[in-house]
């Protein structure tokens with residue numbers, strides 16, 4: 001799939017009855033950092049609208065940008081950057097090894113393996129690992145570290161290649177990558193076919209109930225085509241032949257849901273999963289009233305952020321964004337802020353330094369730049385790493401006021 005297209009069907013149940021949850025208008029690809037100011041403010045815009053399937057309640061975007069445009073060249077997200085994420089995947093790989101009873105020498109395949117951070121942990125446990133990822137830069141980094149990574153989408157060609165090299169996997173895993181995949185159904189079908197008999201499919205994706213509850217709307221962007229919760233996925237994957245063994249929630253990436261599935265002769269749904277689904281059906285994910293008023297609450301919060309920033313601007317304190325994650329573009333657009341309000345952005349990822357955030361014309365510098373100032377006001381754009389970042393900022397010995405936009409709007413004096 002190499003072209004942009006409007007999605008008219010539910011990605012899971014194929015129903016054509018899709019209702020708009022919210023239309024964000026046209027925004028640029030958040031991960032597409034630009035080399036110049038002019039390129040930044042004239043960048044191409046694409047529709048961003050979330051729709052809800054009236055049949056199975058699955059949430060998704062109604063427009064998909066060509067994956068080649070999103071990932072092939074300019075994709076700079078590296079999963080190894082945040083230390084809390086590394087802790088999370090250490091716990092995750094312990095959990096998977098235990099639940100799937102993995103012996104040393106088992107084959108583990110990861111879909112969307114990025115820089116190999118997760119597979120590195122499985123390798124340390126003695127597993128044979130292989131990753132597949134369409135993004136060039138992270139794949140190169142993984143291969144350099146000795147984590148075999150095929151720079152490709154997870155398709156039949158890649159599968160044949162892996163089968164030849166290492167055989168069929170005992171576990172297929174995926175960390176926050178499935179929401180990025182346009183051809184979701186075929187990914188699930190291929191994972192099912194490729195797994196060994198009784199093999200496990202374990203994955204984590206962002207949990208949309210948390211996005212709705214905490215109003216962290218900026219995790220919605222073109223790269224995330226789907227916004228998952230348990231019920232539509234359980235239905236689809238169980239029909240495909242997977243036993244749904246366990247579902248749990250965790251705080252990774254602002255709130256994730258973890259699925260443990262097994263390729264079994266008889267596809268069952270465990271009692272634990274049935275209980276989870278029962279509670280989910282009673283939640284805000286199914287409340288028309290909550291869903292209808294969701295964006296109104298968000299707008300109120302962002303009017304507040306906008307007011308705080310404009311007050312600080314009058315006091316002539318430099319205003320700096322911390323982090324240039326994909327979500328920053330939508331967050332700043334919603335708060336109506338650009339280069340006239342934010343002096344610059346700092347980021348810990350070297351690949352982003354010297355570039356400009358799309359649309360807003362704000363340049364990205366190394367974190368060291370902060371040391372040149374006596375006092376700064378920081379808006380935490382990479383708010384999902386707030387604990388790590390605040391720790392780092394405290395060590396700088398300068399006066400810092402930090403605005404944390406999510407999950408609760410807070411202003412802290414460090």
Ligand SMILES: [Zn+2]
Nearest residue numbers: 010013053056
């Ligand atoms: Zn559906």
